[in-house]
Amino acid sequence: MPSRQPADKKTDDEADNTTDNVEKQTLPQDKEKTSPSVKRPVLENVKRDTVIIATIWAVSTLVLEVLFTFVDPFPIKAAHQAEVSDNSFRILTHMGLPVITFTLTVLGYSIARYRCPTFPLEDGPPLRQNTQVSTIWLGITSVLCFVSVIYPGLTELAEFRGDPVSDLRVDVTGLQFSWIVHYPDTDKTSTDLVLPKGRQVELFTTSNDVVHSLWIPAFRTKIDAVPGRTNSMKITPIETGSYKEDPLFRVQCAELCGLNHTLMKIPVRVLEPDEFDKWLIDN
């Protein structure tokens, strides 16, 4: 859009004005006067403004994109799912930054350049529409949208779901206001969620009363515990850790479930695989 010649623009504007003139046939006294005077202000400073805005936009986008590449704003990633989720977050932010900088640049520049402290005695140029700009805009937003649906959307979702077969099954039951963890392999019941590092675990949840939601912030995973049905999600922990070291290692109820919803949380511990095996057998 910026590289177009002013001469081209003029024809565009003329095209717009001719449609306007068709309407004005009914107001004959204005016809001759308006047509030439309408055209002029449209073209004023368009090139200058476009160049300045494009420059500010390019520079600010570049700076922010580079900055964001080196900044890690995320808390501990203790599971493969956390890496996937944060990666999606990162890509979406990379895609969103140019949109943010573009909008803010046009907004800020327009305010800075075109503000009038008192009532503007002249009207602005009668730019009713520019089909080319609208079409380009629609094209860019559509491409951004479809790209983000496919990547990170669908591709990362497939990654997030993990392998069909898991190494370990854990059943977690929610009840007002706690969680009960059960390991069917050794029929062990626990009040902490203990998981092995490096193995894929499938968590099965259900609820004894109302809807709860099992959230482990360090893993970026969440699944609701719904009475009358069993839901599942897969987790592959990649970091050892415990609630004492980092409060993100916890199962937190994320769906409002009544009086002590706030307190409905239990610690999570990720152990080395051999330690975990010992823990699992040890009743």
Add this chain to the structure above:
Amino acid sequence: MPVLFGLLSGLVGLALGGGGAAAVRALSGRPAFDGATELILVFSYIGALIGWVLGIGGWRYAVRDWIGRAPRPFNKTGTARYFAFSTDHKVIGIQYIVTFIGLMILGGLLAMLMRFELSQVDETIMGSDIYNRVMSLHGIIMVAVAVATVLGGLGNFAVPLMIGAKDMAFPRLNALSFWLNPPVAIALLSSWFFGGWDTGWTAYAPLSETNASGQVLFILAVFTFGVSSILGGLNFIATITTMRSPGMTWGRLPIFVWSIFAASIISLLFTQFFAASLVMILLDRVAGMGFFNPDQGGDPLLYQHVFWFYSHPAVYVMILPGFGITLEILSHFSRKPVFAYRWAVASMLSIVFMGAIVWAHHMFTTGMADYLHGPFMGLTELVSIPTGIIFLAALGTIWQGKLWMKTPMLFALAFIFNFLFGGITGIYNADVTTDIHLQDSYWVVAHFHYTIVGGEIFALMAGIYYWFPKMTGRMYDELLANLHFWGMFIGFNVTFGAMFWLGVNGMNRRVADYEPHLEGNNLFVSAAGFYLGMSFLIFLYNMWISSRHGPQVVDNPWRARTLEWTVSSPPSEHNFPVPPLVVGHPHDYGIPGEKHAVFAATGGAPMPSEQEIHSEGDRS
């Protein structure tokens, strides 16, 4: 006093309804009251509602008509009009605005209580029980404010004026829509005496089937509010379709009217789903039907599907008029036409229909089938395309304009800023892999406050300042309004901006307490929240003092083109002494001699025929 009479009549209805239910129980050999609190509550409410509606004006305006006697309107003048059943859309609009701004202040005070509790780890001023109830009340009050203030308030006041109509299509229905709201407020507030309710405004089953009886009053109140919304939507659609003045073609509708039209379609078609889901809960509770009870073969997820089938489109009821006000004000204060007007209209209408097919993005973590994740993610992200067109229209309108930086313009520009972040952060909620982490966290709290408060409420403020001179005939104080704007803009962005970080770092929503490592940020949010709250004091003071002592204004202080500025401030009872003839587009600034409307002098030239008006066309 009509209101007092309505209340008395409501009390009689309450006694008849509740007493009747108890009497029928007693007659059928059951204990009259024991174990039937909720049943009696329901019938008392129904009785009270009928009594109230009859007493406040239903009898005088409608029932007398039906039984063949002449209706007896109140015909109040001056301030008394606002406290009586009035069929004047301008009175109703102001009734809506004042009532719901009052409720917004109440909801805001509840938010202050919540932020006070959350300013420190552990219990500060209230325990979990009170916190949950305060949070739930805050939620539903603010949802009602967001649904009704712009649509019912500004829409009622401005739409008939902007299309050159004398009034709404169904004035009595319009008054009924408003007067259904006081029982809603009373029921919500009195639920506190029945244990309140602690399920948030979403009222997820089965929690909402096992908690205190306050939940029943919540259901009845929201149901009534829904009736009011449906009637309001119906009325707007009928008004905009049939009451446009000659020459006001669809292509010449001011963009705000289009946005109200789009929002009304959603109101009319989708509110039923929320009402239905709540009625099912009520039947589960009172009649033991078990729609959502797995022990009886019900399904808790069913509630969420039906609930979100309305409640997602509902956010477009809130934001579409926000788009409309913003584009309207950007056009008038940039002295330029709305850029890509037709594209913007098409976007708003497509948002209406896309709103209907994205609801399950609220449910990615509920365990619904995995294969639904992809489609609902894709459909949800599609909404960014029409929303992007609205941004194109907004930026194209201010591009090269003459930006007159009055308070309405400041709020409209702030809308672009806030909604940009509200919209972009929405993508993270639409994307399944990020949403699974962010769902039900403070990220979501920040996101929807950015869209609804940063978007709609900023637009509401823009609209209130913009139409204030038309409503009152006086001008607001520009300095105070500027102070309010900057306080609100900075306070809002600091408060809710910081909440994004809280969500990513593991703070779940709807909690009275949190992990100690989040304390610093929470204290910061609370302090910013109090600052945001205080900015509203300036607003209230400005409205109060300016509506009484502000300088008198001319008919068109903004020199805007739309029809409401062609009549006196405030407008006379029937708006237009001479009916306007629309001959051009409302937003066509910058074309010398181009007119939006002409007024035939009384007894002057005959009105042109329908064909002559339309032959001018409006091809933009």
